[in-house]
Amino acid sequence: MNLFDVYSRYQVEPISGSGCWITDKSGERYLDLYGGHAVISIGHSHPRFVEAITEQVGKLAFYSNSIVNPLGEELAKKLGEISGYDGYALFLCNSGAEAIENALKLASFKTQGKRVIAFDRAFHGRTSLAVAATNNQKIGAPINRTHHVTHLPLNDIGRFEEAVGDGTNFAAVLLEGVQGIGGIYEPKTEFLQSVAEICRKNNIPLILDEIQSGYGRTGKFFAHQHHGIRPDLITVAKGMGNGFPIGGVLISPEFTPEYGMLGTTFGGSHLACAAGLAVIDVLNDEKLLENSAEVGATLIDKLTNVPGIQNVRGRGLMIGIDFEEDSSSLRRRLLFDHHIFVGSATDKRTLRLLPPLSLSMEEAETFLDRLQHELQATNR
Numbered sequence: 001m002n003l004f005d006v007y008s009r010y011q012v013e014p015i016s017g018s019g020c021w022i023t024d025k026s027g028e029r030y031l032d033l034y035g036g037h038a039v040i041s042i043g044h045s046h047p048r049f050v051e052a053i054t055e056q057v058g059k060l061a062f063y064s065n066s067i068v069n070p071l072g073e074e075l076a077k078k079l080g081e082i083s084g085y086d087g088y089a090l091f092l093c094n095s096g097a098e099a100i101e102n103a104l105k106l107a108s109f110k111t112q113g114k115r116v117i118a119f120d121r122a123f124h125g126r127t128s129l130a131v132a133a134t135n136n137q138k139i140g141a142p143i144n145r146t147h148h149v150t151h152l153p154l155n156d157i158g159r160f161e162e163a164v165g166d167g168t169n170f171a172a173v174l175l176e177g178v179q180g181i182g183g184i185y186e187p188k189t190e191f192l193q194s195v196a197e198i199c200r201k202n203n204i205p206l207i208l209d210e211i212q213s214g215y216g217r218t219g220k221f222f223a224h225q226h227h228g229i230r231p232d233l234i235t236v237a238k239g240m241g242n243g244f245p246i247g248g249v250l251i252s253p254e255f256t257p258e259y260g261m262l263g264t265t266f267g268g269s270h271l272a273c274a275a276g277l278a279v280i281d282v283l284n285d286e287k288l289l290e291n292s293a294e295v296g297a298t299l300i301d302k303l304t305n306v307p308g309i310q311n312v313r314g315r316g317l318m319i320g321i322d323f324e325e326d327s328s329s330l331r332r333r334l335l336f337d338h339h340i341f342v343g344s345a346t347d348k349r350t351l352r353l354l355p356p357l358s359l360s361m362e363e364a365e366t367f368l369d370r371l372q373h374e375l376q377a378t379n380r
């Protein structure tokens with residue numbers, strides 16, 4: 001049997017990683033400024049992460065959600081503390097798309113409504129409702145198409161108000177803390193605050209998708225915390241497990257749980273919780289949110305002055321760099337000639353940086369040097 005061939009792959013075969021570096025099978029080291037789609041938060045194979053998982057797998061990897069699991073309770077408590085959402089409850093699942101499905105389902109259970117407002121350039125995942133809310137026709141199959149979702153331009157409050165109208169039949173409003181795959185576009189503070197207020201007035205649950213922008217990536221635990229709003233539901237995944245598959249929904253006390261309303265076999269397993277707990281401990285102990293804010297701000301500032309770059313957007317270690325032309329070949333050259341992983345975006349002129357939150361200033365300088373060399377060489 002072969003793998004079902006749905007991924008375009010670079011011919012690189014990493015076999016180990018440490019911090020912001022990965023090593024391929026020939027011993028070549030690469031600086032990872034992409035974190036495997038924003039997943040690596042505390043660094044590749046962080047010793048405390050490895051130790052926590054190793055110890056837990058030796059004790060008990062998994063049992064179903066029909067028993068008491070103090071690790072899940074501890075994870076909810078610590079996540080509440082680090083995020084400032086102490087009073088919220090946590091539903092654990094296995095991926096970002098699953099977190100979105102559950103958040104939308106919860107919202108619809110509560111309101112009994114069906115309509116969803118999402119935004120142009122949004123990405124929320126590839127499963128049923130998540131892909132319907134994603135603004136990319138190419139990745140939705142006919143069976144995923146539903147007339148429940150309306151996509152609106154980000155930061156256009158007039159269009160938003162008009163679309164909400166009298167607020168009837170809504171399940172939710174869904175948006176990313178910072179649009180990731182769309183190219184690092186941030187909702188403006190005024191827009192977000194007005195959206196939150198209109199949602200509150202009309203009893204429409206506001207869901208913030210922090211799957212890519214959360215867990216300290218922008219320098220605060222959640223990107224929306226830069227804008228002074230408190231959503232009803234918040235989805236997390238990616239950085240939550242530093243590579244161990246785990247996702248979750250943070251749920252406001254306005255939602256009342258009922259047995260059986262949500263569920264998953266694997267979600268919240270002992271092993272996943274051990275991974276999730278190690279991530280939070282390291283974020284705290286190594287002050288990685290502060291590091292993300294500081295190194296990110298300096299990197300953004302320096303990138304702005306690099307000749308050949310058109311525009312730089314972002315916060316913390318979630319950065320979009322625009323070039324005049326398609327940057328796919330630059331990305332290849334950075335990988336194969338300079339041994340640096342960077343990401344792409346829907347618009348091929350944009351490169352995305354999503355490194356581990358432990359990126360040092362020295363590592364950022366290494367990237368800047370190699371990027372400038374490459375840009376100078378191509379412009380010569």
Ligand SMILES: Cc1ncc(COP(=O)(O)O)c(C=O)c1O
Nearest residue numbers: 095096097123124125180211212
């Ligand atoms: C903002 C956002 N939401 C949802 C998802 C889907 O997450 P997953 O691939 O874990 O299903 C992604 C993945 O890239 C994402 O960036």
